[in-house]
Amino acid sequence: MRIGIVGTGNMGRALGLGWARAGHEVLFGSRDVKKAKAVAADSFVSAQTGDFDAAAVFGDVILYTIRDYFPSSALKEPQALSGKIVIDCNNSAILGLDLPDPGNRPGIHFTTPIPSHAEELAADAPGARVVKAFNTMAAQVIELDRDELMRRRVSVFLCSDDAQAKSVVKELAEELGFIGVDCGGLERAQLVEGVGDFIRFQIIGMSLGPFATISVNVAPAR
Template identity: 45%
Template structure:
C-alpha cells in the first residue's frame, strides 16, 4: 500500500518506519523539508521524502497525520486531503493540568479527530495509534507478557477503519474497532487519564478487571 506520512517527528518516524519495513511504499512530507529527508533516510526500505505535506497527503491510499496537536487543524486544512482519502489521526491534544498531570484540551468536544474531519472535509478520518508513546511503536512487535498490544480505532467509514486495522496488524498489534468518530472524544480523554496514571507510577491495566469479570462474578 502507498502511505503518506504528514510530519517528520518521532511518531511519524516510528510508524512510517515500521510500515516501510512491512513492505508498504512510504513517503514523508513536512513543512521542514530537511526533516522529511532525514525521516525517510532513517526509515529506509525505499521510503522517500516529498516536497511538502500536501504531496504526502495525495500520495496513496492513506495518510498519517502526525504533527503537534497545536497545529494539526492548520496542517490538515493546508494539506488539502482529497475527498475519500483515509486520514489517520494519531495526535494527543493534551496540556498540563492544575494537578500536574495531562488533561485533554478537547474535553468539552469536539474531539481532535472530529476537528480534523472538519478541517479536511471529505477525508475519511480514523483515530488510531494515539494511546502509546512513540517508543512503543518502534518495538517489533509490540507484545507485552505474551499479549499483543491492542489499538483502538474510531471512525465513521467501515472500509477506512478496516484499512487502518490492517496497518495496526502490520505492526504486530491487535486492532479493536471502538465505534464511530465521535467516540474519539472518549479515546482522547481515556488516553489522558492513562498517561496521568503512568506519570504517577501506576499501572492503568490494573484499574480494569479481565473481560470475564467485567459484568460481575463469573
C-alpha cells in the same frame, strides 16, 4: 499501500518506518525536507520525502500527526485529503508539560477536547475518511519488535464513520503487531482521546514510563 506521513516527529517516524519495513510505500512529509530525509535515512527500506502537501497527495492513507494545526491551515491544497483515509493519532497538549498551566498548578493536567481532535480534523477536511487510532500508546511501543508486541496484545482503539477505512487501519495496526479494537463511529473519539490522556497520566504522572500500555481483553466466559 501508499502511505503519506504528515509530520516527522516521534509518531510519524515510528509508524512510517514500521509500515515501510512491512513493505508499504511511504513518503515522509515535513516542513523541513532535510528533517524528512534524516527520518527516511533511518529506514532499512527506501522511503520518499517531501513536504506536508506531497505526503497528502502521495498517500492512499495519510497519517496526520500535527496536533491542533488542521489541514486548511497546514496544507496548501487541503482538498488533496478528500476521499483518502486520514489517521488521526493526536492527543491534546498536556498542561504543565507541553504548555504552561494557566492556573500555575503543580504537576500535569489534561484537557480532553470536546469535540475531539479527530472530529475537528474531520470537520476541517471535507470528504476525508478520518479514523482515530494509535493515540493510546507511546511511540516507543510502536517501535517494539513485532513478535514482542504481539505477545503483549496491545489494543489500537479505532473510531470512524467509514467502516471500510476503519478496517484498512485495523489491518495496518495488526501488521505492526497490535490488536485492533473497534470503538464505533468518530463520535467515540472523545472517549478514546480520554483513554489517551489516562495512559499518558500513567506513563508520566504515575511514572510508569513509555512502555506502559492499555488494552481491552475479554476473559473466557465461565
